[in-house]
Amino acid sequence: MGIIKIEKAGKNFSLGKTIIHALKGVSLEIGKGEFMAIVGPSGSGKSTLLNLIGCIERPSSGTVMIDGTDIGSLSPDELAEIRSSRLGFIFQSFNLLPVLTVAENVEYPLHLGGGEKRTRAEKVAGVLKEVGLERFSSHKPAELSGGQRQRVAIARALVGSPSIILADEPTANLDHRTGEEILNLMKDINRKMGATFVFSTHDPKIMNIADRMVELRDGEITFDHVS
Amino acid sequence: MYLRLAFRNIFRNKVRSLITLGAISFGCISLIIAGGFIENTFIQLRESYIRSFLGHIQVYKKGFLEQGVARPFDFMISNPDEVIKKITDHPHVVAATPRLEFSGLLSTGETTVSFIGQGVNPKWENQISTFVQLEKGENLAEGDTYKTILGKGLSEALMAKAGDPLVLVANTKSGAINALDMEVKGVFFTSSKAYDDRALRVPVEVAQKLLHTDDIQTIVVLLDDTSETDAVIAGLNERFKKDGLDLEVKPWYDMADFYTKTVDLYKRQFFVLKLIIGIVVVLSVFNTMNMAILERIGEVGTIMALGTKRRGVVTLFLLEGLILGIVGGVIGVASGYLLAMLISYIGIPMPPPPGATIYWTAQIEMVPAIFAFAFVLAIVTSVVSSCYPAIKASRLEIAEALRHNI
Numbered sequence: 001m002g003i004i005k006i007e008k009a010g011k012n013f014s015l016g017k018t019i020i021h022a023l024k025g026v027s028l029e030i031g032k033g034e035f036m037a038i039v040g041p042s043g044s045g046k047s048t049l050l051n052l053i054g055c056i057e058r059p060s061s062g063t064v065m066i067d068g069t070d071i072g073s074l075s076p077d078e079l080a081e082i083r084s085s086r087l088g089f090i091f092q093s094f095n096l097l098p099v100l101t102v103a104e105n106v107e108y109p110l111h112l113g114g115g116e117k118r119t120r121a122e123k124v125a126g127v128l129k130e131v132g133l134e135r136f137s138s139h140k141p142a143e144l145s146g147g148q149r150q151r152v153a154i155a156r157a158l159v160g161s162p163s164i165i166l167a168d169e170p171t172a173n174l175d176h177r178t179g180e181e182i183l184n185l186m187k188d189i190n191r192k193m194g195a196t197f198v199f200s201t202h203d204p205k206i207m208n209i210a211d212r213m214v215e216l217r218d219g220e221i222t223f224d225h226v227s
Numbered sequence: 228m229y230l231r232l233a234f235r236n237i238f239r240n241k242v243r244s245l246i247t248l249g250a251i252s253f254g255c256i257s258l259i260i261a262g263g264f265i266e267n268t269f270i271q272l273r274e275s276y277i278r279s280f281l282g283h284i285q286v287y288k289k290g291f292l293e294q295g296v297a298r299p300f301d302f303m304i305s306n307p308d309e310v311i312k313k314i315t316d317h318p319h320v321v322a323a324t325p326r327l328e329f330s331g332l333l334s335t336g337e338t339t340v341s342f343i344g345q346g347v348n349p350k351w352e353n354q355i356s357t358f359v360q361l362e363k364g365e366n367l368a369e370g371d372t373y374k375t376i377l378g379k380g381l382s383e384a385l386m387a388k389a390g391d392p393l394v395l396v397a398n399t400k401s402g403a404i405n406a407l408d409m410e411v412k413g414v415f416f417t418s419s420k421a422y423d424d425r426a427l428r429v430p431v432e433v434a435q436k437l438l439h440t441d442d443i444q445t446i447v448v449l450l451d452d453t454s455e456t457d458a459v460i461a462g463l464n465e466r467f468k469k470d471g472l473d474l475e476v477k478p479w480y481d482m483a484d485f486y487t488k489t490v491d492l493y494k495r496q497f498f499v500l501k502l503i504i505g506i507v508v509v510l511s512v513f514n515t516m517n518m519a520i521l522e523r524i525g526e527v528g529t530i531m532a533l534g535t536k537r538r539g540v541v542t543l544f545l546l547e548g549l550i551l552g553i554v555g556g557v558i559g560v561a562s563g564y565l566l567a568m569l570i571s572y573i574g575i576p577m578p579p580p581p582g583a584t585i586y587w588t589a590q591i592e593m594v595p596a597i598f599a600f601a602f603v604l605a606i607v608t609s610v611v612s613s614c615y616p617a618i619k620a621s622r623l624e625i626a627e628a629l630r631h632n633i
Contacts, residue, residue, distance in 0.1 A: 047626075048626075051625075051626050054532065056532055056625045056626050056629075057625075057626050076536075076537060077536050077537065080531065080534050080535065080536045080537075081534070081536075083532060083533065083534040084533065084534020084535075085534070087534075089532050089533060091529070091629070091632060092632075093632045095525070095526075095528075095529040095532075095629070095632050097232070097526060097529070097530070098239070099232065099235035099236055099239055100231075100232065100235070104228075104231070107228075108228065108530070108533060109533050109534060111228040112533070112534045112535060112539070156533075
C-alpha cells in the first residue's frame with residue numbers, strides 16, 4: 001500500500017456564484033520513497049492536489065489517506081499535527097521567516113514537536129551541513145541568495161525527518177543552474193534518506209530526474225508515467 | 228520560539244511600533260499626571276478643611292451630634308483639661324484644643340451683623356488651624372483678653388480693621404443677653420469663603436464669659452497623619468469607654484460634605500478619563516496588530532503549513548500585544564514619574580476652588596496605586612485589543628494565506 005492514497009478526490013471552490021471544480025475525482029497512489037513530479041499548465045490543479053496531500057485542505061469529495069489516515073475527518077489541529085510530524089514543505093517563494101536567522105528558521109518545525117534544545121541544535125546543524133549552509137546559520141534570509149534560501153527551506157523541510165516532502169514549484173523562482181542544483185540536492189536527499197518527494201513543476205529538467213511524472217489537466221490526471 | 232518571534236516581529240516595523248508604544252506610553256503618562264493631579268487636589272482640599280477649622284477628629288459630649296444644634300448648652304464638656312490630657316496621650320495626636328461655638332450679633336455702633344463665633348485656645352488652635360491665614364493685623368495669642376479676629380468677609384461687611392472696637396452680643400447659657408466690648412486684633416481668611424463671611428474667633432475664656440459657662444463644646448484633635456484618623460478614633464472610643472467618659476467622636480470626613488462630594492465628582496470624571504485613555508490604547512494597538520496581520524498573512528500561512536496550530540498563532544499575536552503593553556507601560560510609567568516630578572517641582576498655579584478665596588499651587592501626587600493601574604491598563608488593553616486580530620489570523624485559510632507569499 002502507498003504512503004499516499006487518493007481515491008476519487010474532488011475539490012471545489014466557490015468564486016462568487018460560480019463553483020470551480022479544481023480537482024475532479026482524482027485517484028492516485030504514491031509509494032514510499034518515490035520522487036514524483038506533478039506537471040501541467042497553470043490552473044490544472046497541481047497546487048490543489050499538493051494542498052490535499054499536504055493536509056492544508058480537505059477534499060470536497062473522495063478520500064485522501066496519508067500513512068493510512070483519512071484526512072477528511074480530521075480537525076484543524078489534527079491536520080496541523082500531521083503536517084508537523086509527517087510532512088515537510090518546500091515553497092516556490094521559500095517562505096522563510098525574515099526575522100529569524102537561518103538556524104532559527106530550520107529549527108522552527110522542531111519547536112512544534114518539543115524536544116531538548118541540544119538535540120534540536122544538533123539536528124539543525126546536521127541538515128544545514130547536508131544542504132551546505134553550515135557557515136550561514138546565523139545569517140538572516142535577506143542576506144542570502146535565492147538558491148541559498150531555497151536550501152534553507154529544504155533544510156527546514158528535512159529537519160523533522162518527515163516521511164513525505166512536498167514541494168510546490170521549488171525551482172520557479174531560481175535561475176536555470178541554481179534550479180538544477182536544487183533538484184539534484186532533493187534527489188540526493190531522496191536517495192539517501194528514502195523520504196517520499198512530491199513536487200509540482202513546470203520545469204522540463206524534471207523529466208530527467210523524476211521517477212514518476214503525473215500530468216494534470218483541468219483537474220484530471222491525463223498522464224501517469226513511471227520511468 | 229514564539230516569544231523570540233513576537234519580540235522580533237514588533238521591531239521589524241520600527242516606526243509603527245514606536246507610534247503604538249507612544250500611544251500606550253501617552254495613555255500611562257496621562258493617567259499618572261491626571262490621577263496624581265486629582266489626588267493632589269483631594270489632599271490639598273482635604274488638608275485645607277482639616278487645618279482651617281475641622282481638625283481630624285472632633286470630640287463632643289454624647290448626644291451633641293443628634294440634639295446639640297437645638298440645645299447646645301445641654302451637651303457641654305465640663306472637664307476639658309482632663310479629656311484633652313487623655314486624647315494627647317495617643318501616639319498619633321499632635322494637638323487637641325477646646326472650642327466653644329456660639330452665635331450672635333456684632334456691632335461697630337453703626338453697623339450690626341450676625342456672626343458665628345468660635346472660642347479657641349490660641350496656643351493650641353494656632354497649631355491646628357495652620358490654613359487660617361492672617362490678612363491684616365495679628366493672630367490671637369496666649370493671654371489675649373477681649374480681642375477678636377474676624378473673617379475677611381465679616382470684616383468687610385462691618386468695614387472694621389485691626390484696632391477697631393466692637394460689641395459682641397450673644398445669648399448666655401441661661402438665655403439672657405450679654406454683651407462684651409472687644410477689639411479687632413486681625414482679619415483672617417481660610418479656603419472657605421462662606422466661613423470667612425460669617426466667622427470670628429475669640430479666646431475661649433472670653434467666649435465662656437460671654438455665655439456664662441465654664442464648659443466647652445468641642446475638642447478638636449489634630450493628628451500627624453490623616454490616614455490614621457480611623458485608627459485613632461477606635462483608640463479614643465476604647466479609652467473613653469474604659470474611663471467611663473460620656474463622649475462621642477466624629478471624623479473630619481463626616482463633617483466635610485463639600486470635600487466628599489467634590490471627591491465623588493472628580494472620581495467619576497477620572498473614571499471617564501480612564502475609559503477614554505483605555506479606548507485610545509485599544510484602538511491604537513488594535514490598528515497595529517491588524518496592520519501586522521495584513522502584512523504577514525503569507526507568514527501566518529507558512530507557519531500554519533509547517534504545523535503551527537491555531538492556538539499557536541493566537542499565542543504569537545497575543546504575545547506581541549503583551550510585549551507592546553509591557554514595553555509601552557514601562558516607558559509610560561517611567562516617563563510619567565519623571566514628568567510628575569518636573570511638574571511638581573515647577574508647580575501648577577491654580578485659582579481658588581468654588582466657594583474659596585485662596586490661590587494655591589497644585590502638584591502631581593505620586594500614588595503607587597495609580598502607577599500600578601496605568602501599567603496594568605497598558606498591558607490589559609494591549610492584550611485585549613490583540614485578541615480579535617489574533618483570532619482572525621488563526622482562522623486564515625492556509626492555502627489562501629500562502630498565496631500572499633508569491
